[in-house]
Amino acid sequence: MSEAQPSQITGQVKNAQGLLYQAVGAIPGTADSWTTQGAELAKEGQDEVHAAQEAQKSEAQAERVEGKVQSAWGALTGNQETLNEGNLKAEKAEWKGAVADGEIPVPSMDRVKGKVESAVGMATGDVDKQREGNVRAEAAEWTKG
Structure with a gap:
């Protein structure tokens, strides 16, 4: 049986549970094990949240590259639908x-400005305008500090 993938939700739940245990442990007369176990659970939850975020960022980066390659292929072959799908995939991945x-x-x-120019080209069917907009947007992305 494979180990479950890290999840931000279960990580947050573990963290909250750990904080609750620590709060109980802070009550006079309770066993120190509440505080200790709470700290361990909170750390485990924070680690799981971090691992889930890193996995999501890696996945998004791979999807973004895939979208950009697809978009470039569409531009090279003159296939407007492939170019549009690639752009959309890359944008979704950037947000993710x-x-x-x-x-x-x-x-x-x-x-x-490049993205607006590209969208206008897409809406009007002007492939050259869309391509120029994509190039402008990509150039701006590559030159940002």
Whole structure:
């Protein structure tokens, strides 16, 4: 039987349980084992949350690369549907990775302009405009500090 994957939810539950045990252990006359066991549970929960976040970030990064490759392939072959699907997959993965860090991705103004240009190209069927927008957005991403 395989070991369960780390989960942010079960990690948070273990952490809360550990904190509760520690609170009980702080009551005069209770056994020290409550405090000790609580500290262990809280640490175990925090470690599980961290492991789940790292797994989610790694998965998101792999999905983002896959989306970018798919988008590039669509641009090279002139397949608009593949390009769009790749862009969407890469965007979803970027958000997934940011959420794992507890953040919201904040793109640069040049990247936003490129994405808007790409969206306009997609909406109007202007593949060249969409491609130029994608290139502008990618260039802004690669040059950010």
